[in-house]
Amino acid sequence: xxxxxxxxxxxxxxxxxxxxxxxxxxxxxxxxxxxxxxxxxxxxxxxxxxxxxxxxxxxxxxxxxxxxxxxxxxxxxxxxxxxxxxxxxxxxxxxxxxxxxxxxxxxxxxxxxxxxxxxxxxxxxxxxxxxxxxxxxxxxxxxxxxxxxxxxxxxxxxxxxxxxxxxxx
Amino acid sequence: xxxxxxxxxxxxxxxxxxxxxxxxxxxxxxxxxxxxxxxxxxxxxxxxxxxxxxxxxxxxxxxxxxxxxxxxxxxxxxxxxxxxxxxxxxxxxxxxxxxxxxxxxxxxxxxxxxxxxxxxxxxxxxxxxxxxxxxxxxxxxxxxxxxxxxxxxxxxxxxxxxxxxxxxxxxxxxxxxxxxxxxxxxxxxxxxxxxxxxxxxxxxxxxxxxxxxxxxxxxxxxxxxxxxxxxxxxxxxxxxxxxxxxxxxxxxxxxxxxxxxxxxxxxxxxx
Numbered sequence: 441x442x443x444x445x446x447x448x449x450x451x452x453x454x455x456x457x458x459x460x461x462x463x464x465x466x467x468x469x470x471x472x473x474x475x476x477x478x479x480x481x482x483x484x485x486x487x488x489x490x491x492x493x494x495x496x497x498x499x500x501x502x503x504x505x506x507x508x509x510x511x512x513x514x515x516x517x518x519x520x521x522x523x524x525x526x527x528x529x530x531x532x533x534x535x536x537x538x539x540x541x542x543x544x545x546x547x548x549x550x551x552x553x554x555x556x557x558x559x560x561x562x563x564x565x566x567x568x569x570x571x572x573x574x575x576x577x578x579x580x581x582x583x584x585x586x587x588x589x590x591x592x593x594x595x596x597x598x599x600x601x602x603x604x605x606x607x608x609x
Numbered sequence: 610x611x612x613x614x615x616x617x618x619x620x621x622x623x624x625x626x627x628x629x630x631x632x633x634x635x636x637x638x639x640x641x642x643x644x645x646x647x648x649x650x651x652x653x654x655x656x657x658x659x660x661x662x663x664x665x666x667x668x669x670x671x672x673x674x675x676x677x678x679x680x681x682x683x684x685x686x687x688x689x690x691x692x693x694x695x696x697x698x699x700x701x702x703x704x705x706x707x708x709x710x711x712x713x714x715x716x717x718x719x720x721x722x723x724x725x726x727x728x729x730x731x732x733x734x735x736x737x738x739x740x741x742x743x744x745x746x747x748x749x750x751x752x753x754x755x756x757x758x759x760x761x762x763x764x765x766x767x768x769x770x771x772x773x774x775x776x777x778x779x780x781x782x783x784x785x786x787x788x789x790x791x792x793x794x795x796x797x798x799x800x801x802x803x804x805x806x807x808x809x810x811x812x813x814x815x816x817x818x819x820x821x822x823x824x825x826x827x828x829x830x831x832x833x834x835x836x837x838x839x840x841x842x843x844x845x846x847x848x849x850x851x852x853x854x855x856x857x858x859x860x861x862x863x864x865x866x867x868x869x870x871x872x873x874x875x876x877x878x879x880x
Contacts, residue, residue, distance in 0.1 A: 462663055465720070465722075466719070468721065468722060468794070468855050471793060471794055471795065471855070472721075472722055472792070472793060472794055473722065474722040491622055492621060492622055492625050495622070495625055495626055495629060496625070496629070498629075499629045499632075499633070502633075506652070507652040507655055507656050508656045508659065508660075508718075509656075509718075509720065510649065510652065510653065510656070510718070510720065510727040510729065510763065511723065512636050512637045512639075512645075512648070512649070513632070513633045513634075513635075513636035513637045514633075514637050516629075516632075516633045516636075517629075517630060517633030517634055517636075517637055520626060520629040520630050520633055521630065523626075524622075524626045571634075571637060571638075572723060572724050572725070573724055573791075574637075574638055578791070581791060581792065
C-alpha cells in the first residue's frame with residue numbers, strides 16, 4: 441500500500457497525540473522522565489506543504505495535547521516555535537538538497553536524519569523546559585531536564601519512526 | 610496603503626508565527642487567576658471525559674465493584690479515626706464525627722514529571738466537591754482542589770511550584786511549610802522550621818491542622834536529610850513522601866463542615 445496517501449497523515453497525527461498523552465506522558469523512567477515523542481511530527485509532516493498552514497497545525501496539535509495534559513499552552517507554544525524553526529534547522533542539516541521540491545526527509549542519508557531528530561529534540565526540550573520554569577534562577581534544572589528527558593525522547597522517537605516508516609523493498 | 614498590504618503579505622509567515630507565539634505565551638504565563646481558572650476548568654471538563662473513557666478500559670467489572678466496596682469501607686474508617694484522634698472537650702463524639710467528611714473518588718489523570726503538576730479527579734460540584742478542599746489517600750497528602758467543574762475537578766498536586774502546605778514534625782509543636790523544588794516526585798522540602806527544633810533523620814512529618822483544609826495528623830513523609838539555610842535560622846528539610854505519587858489509587862476529598870464559620874470568624878477578626 442502507498443503510505444504517502446494524504447489520509448495517512450491525519451491518522452498518524454491522531455495516533456501521535458493518543459500515544460503521547462496516554463502512554464509516554466504516563467511513563468516515569470527513573471521516577472521523573474516522561475519522554476516527549478510527538479516531536480516526530482516534525483519528521484513526518486511533509487516539507488513542501490504550505491508553511492502558514494503548518495504553523496497553524498503545529499499550534500492546534502499542541503493545544504490538543506495541552507488540553508489532555510493540563511499544561512495550559514506549553515506544548516502549543518513550543519510546537520509553534522519548532523514549526524517556525526524547522527526550515528532553518530533543515531537548511532543547516534540537509535544543505536541545499538532541502539530546497540528541491542522532490543526532497544523527503546525519509547530518503548535522506550541516515551546520519552543526517554539522526555542529526556535532524558537529535559537537533560529537533562534538543563531545541564524542543566530546551567524551549568519547553570525553559571518556558572515551563574519561566575525563571576532564570578532554575579537554569580540548572582532546565583539543562584538537567586533537557587538532557588535527561590531529551591536522551592530518552594530521542595531513543596523512543598527513533599524507535600517510533602522505524603515502526604511508522606514504510607518497509608524498504 | 611499598498612505598501613502596508615504588501616508588508617503584511619510579504620511577512621505573512623512571520624506575523625502568523627508571532628500571533629500564535631503571543632497567544633501561547635499569554636496562555637502559559639498568565640497570572641490572571643480568573644482567566645487561568647476558567648481556561649483550566651474548560652480544558653479539564655473536555656479532557657476529563659476522554660481520560661474517564663481510557664481509564665475505564667482497564668477496569669474489570671468485578672474489580673471495580675470490589676474497589677468501591679473497599680474505598681467505602683475506608684471512608685468510614687477514616688471518619689472514625691479523625692473523630693477518635695482529636696476529641697474536643699465539650700463536644701460529644703457524634704458531633705465530632707461530622708467535623709470532617711470524606712468523599713471518595715478516583716484520579717483520572719495523574720502527572721508528576723512537570724514543574725506544575727495537576728491531577729484530574731472524578732468528582733465535581735455535583736458530588737459537592739468545591740475549590741480549596743484537601744485531597745488525600747491512605748498513605749497521605751496529595752493536594753488541594755484548585756478548580757471544580759460540574760463532574761470533574763483539577764487538583765493542584767503537592768508537586769507544584771506554588772504548593773505550600775502547613776505541616777509539623779510529629780510529637781513537637783514546630784510548624785513549617787511544605788514546598789517542592791521540582792526535582793524528584795518522591796521528595797518534597799520542609800521550610801520555616803527554626804534551628805531550635807530537635808530534628809533527626811527518620812522523624813515523621815504530618816499535617817499541621819492550622820488551616821481549615823486538612824485535619825491534623827494526616828501523614829506526609831519522613832525526614833531524609835536536613836541542613837541549615839544560608840541565613841542559619843531555619844532548617845531546609847528533605848522529606849521523603851510516604852505516598853508513591855506515581856501510583857495513587859483511590860482518593861478521598863476532605864470536606865470541612867465548619868469551613869464557612871471558620872472563614873467568617875477569621876474575616877471578622879481581620880476587620
